[in-house]
Amino acid sequence: MGKIICTGLGPGDPDLISVKSDRLIRAAAHVAYFRKAGRAGQARQIVQGMLASGVVEYAMEYPVTTEMPFDSPEYNHALAQFYDDWADRLAQVATTADVIVLCEGDPFFYGSFMHLHTRLQGRAEVEVIPGITGMTGCWNAVGTPFTWGDDVLSVLMATLPEADLITHMQRSDAMVIMKTGRNLPKVRAALEHAGRLNDAWLVERGTMPTQRIARLSEVDVTDCPYFAIVLVHGQGRRPEIGGVE
Missing domain, CATH: 3.40.1010.10 (Tetrapyrrole methylase, N-terminal domain)
Known part of the structure; x- marks a missing residue:
């Protein structure tokens, strides 16, 4: 068997x-x-x-x-x-x-x-x-540490109602937003309402030959492939270690 x-x-x-x-x-x-x-x-x-x-x-x-x-x-x-x-x-x-x-x-x-x-x-x-995980590949592709110290990481589904997205975004430090696609305009609006749009990156086809990385505020949110993730890096609430803050 x-x-x-x-x-x-x-x-x-x-x-x-x-x-x-x-x-x-x-x-x-x-x-x-x-x-x-x-x-x-x-x-x-x-x-x-x-x-x-x-x-x-x-x-x-x-x-x-x-x-x-x-x-x-x-x-x-x-x-x-x-x-x-x-x-x-x-x-x-x-x-x-x-x-x-x-x-x-x-x-x-x-x-x-x-x-x-x-x-x-x-x-x-x-x-x-x-x-x-796909999100791990994507945040490494951006090339910037994603979470520091006591940062809280939230993984959100873009299929959630906009009000729910805003609530989670307002209380999270680092964020991964999945299932974007046609939900990307809603995700962008929620991030703007939560005051986090300028911190957001869109990673399309992370680690693949056709990978594209861009600030979410600078992309056409009506054109988003299935393999795309929105990342918002942590707030940087990291302890002082070895003289580096």
Whole structure:
């Protein structure tokens, strides 16, 4: 009997995949990955050139992405059925062989694999290999220390109502704002209201060849790719150490 192994791929640069994930991916006979219909899939692109000859690939294509509101009953039903079906298929493969599931970033940090993980409990042996989170890759790409001393780091979803975003922004030091995309105008407005817009950076496709880093106040917020994160560095409440403040 095989098992299902989810490998965290890190933020996008193949060189940032862990040694363990790299070894498992190259030796895999069965590989599954998420993608939008009609797209190659970011996870699959990261491992381009790594897969063995003859590997069996399972492209798990989302039935919906942004076509309907993410909190609508129709959206939730479609995604639930999608995860149910793929949990069944992967569990069946695992009855005779190992199957590797590719996941950008870290699988347990807002990763799609979490929805499969809950459905596979008691049905197959599951192993998760940690990965560098996308936000870690992005704040290192900016090249400035992100948190100091007693700074409080908040990770916010841009899908939250603007009033909720403002409340969190006003009481946080360092911030990571994910799921931006078409929510970016709302994020910018909330940051401006909270007095933090001038501290905000937009990192698109962090660590990838097409990476772009810019001040959020200077970009067109109507043109934002899916792989984009807004970063707000900590306030710098750091103790004096070695004569440096």
